Amino acid sequence: MPIKPDPMVWRTLLSSCIVHKNIELGELAAKNLLDLEPEDSASYVLLSNMYAVSRRWNYRDQTREMMKNRGVRKEPGRSWIEVMNKIHAFFVGDEIYEYLEELNNRAADIGYVQDHNSLLNETEMEQKDPTLYVHSEKLAVTFALLSLPDGIPIRVMKNLRVCSDCHNWIKFISRISNREIVVRDAYRFHHFENGNCSCKDFW
Template sequence: MPMEPDVIAWGSLLSSCKVYKNVDLDGLHPQKDEIYKMMDKIWKEIKKMGFAPDTESVLHDLGVEVKDQILRYHSEKLAIAFGIISTPENTTLRIMKNLRVCNDCHNAIKFISKLVDREIIVRDATRFHHFKDGSCSCKDYW
């Protein structure tokens, strides 16, 4: 690269790694495999409950299966999977995000809260979302 990489270059690299499943940048977390296995399990279970991924949330021109995979591994979903494997049952999970939660994650977290029978609090760029028993305190106005 003829110049020093900036925030945009690094962001593009990380996004590309997600799309093409380069786990080299992801591989540093010692519980990575457990987290991804838990998220895969959660994803299957919430789909059985009626959750349908919002593939329109992925703005890239990709196949439905790739979009499904990208949505499954959004950061807040992985944070929730990590919380589930790392905390005792019935513990409230608190997730902080510096961007607004996407529509797909918002809907998925409603299903996850019901599946795991936990309160999940997500602080995004605009508000706190309290998910419990399959609903959110924002009444889906977010």
Template sequence: VCVVDMLTRAGLLSRAKEFIQEMPIEPDALVWRTLLSACVVHKNLEIGEFAAHYLVELEPEDSATYVLLSNLYAVCRKWDARDRTRQKMKEKGVKKEPGQSWIEVRNSIHSFYVGDQNHPLSNEIHEHFQDLTKQASEIGYVQDCFSLLNEAQQEQKDPTIFIHSEKLAISFGLLSLPTTMPINVMKNLRVCNDCHDWIKFVSKVSNREIIVRDAYRFHHFEEGSCSCKDYW
């Protein structure tokens, strides 16, 4: 995995693919997922589809593969292919696990879902989220709606669909924790591209250290950058 990760970070996707094919042992799902994730970053449709094929064979019930492949089609603006991938998920009975994030504040665990409005401080959290997003936009943040929806669908969807659980958890943490404390959040799924960008900008405008543990790795955000160097 380390070699594949290094090659893909350098943009050498074809070499990474060759390395995997030449491995003396059967590559596991983590290896193929690393390659597929890099293909989303580099918008490499051909190698991404190749990696997804093997991932589906290894883990046919894992929704993460279909989500990553859908994201690849989305960043490549292949909407029909993305819709077919989601339809295939339905036909196979593969359900995407709802995104959920957790943060500990004053010895209590607080949980959030997409667009969550059930928290006692929901109004304050959403207001602070909007304020953070405005500040982030002023220094360059642009919401990546297309990683989720195409142009036609955007107008039909509730805007809260773009407020992923980690955004709410971080907004709550910034409201509730002392300015000297880092924000620590856990998420059960991979952080999407838009949320990753948003957290980078928020770490800068808030001048806070933000640590997010998602399904794949730790992300250490500080002063507008992430420890993963945008590969995860």
């Protein structure tokens, strides 16, 4: 590169290494990223996720322990949506689960499979509260579908990077609801329409 990589460059590279399961390059990106931003929780989470999707549970646990020892705390995920000139905020654990379950069933009918196993080992999957798989952007989209008239695009703001499962879920929901859904996460805009996203599944 003609310029020195900044944290955004290293973070993007690390995110790509999660998708492609390239551990060696991901560790290099993480080292540089943690040197530049040792207090940023997103860096540790990305590194932990890379080890998790590669089933390297010990390394994942070591990364979480390093984060804890350094006093770095993960910011809780939240999403916002405007409905009728009022801003609504959603956190993991909010209650809109009945309609969300209906949406999940309709999405499953056309091929959606929830990806909640990739970051947890078998023991953790058995102990995990199923409602914790529901991230805030799913709640925001569900609320919008209940509240907004047909044909109005749904626009959601997210303070963290949207995870792969939520990204995949919103693609299916845009298809079954015939609705344009725009999600602005911590790094980019995602325009979902008819089962596709503008990022082409790389973000």
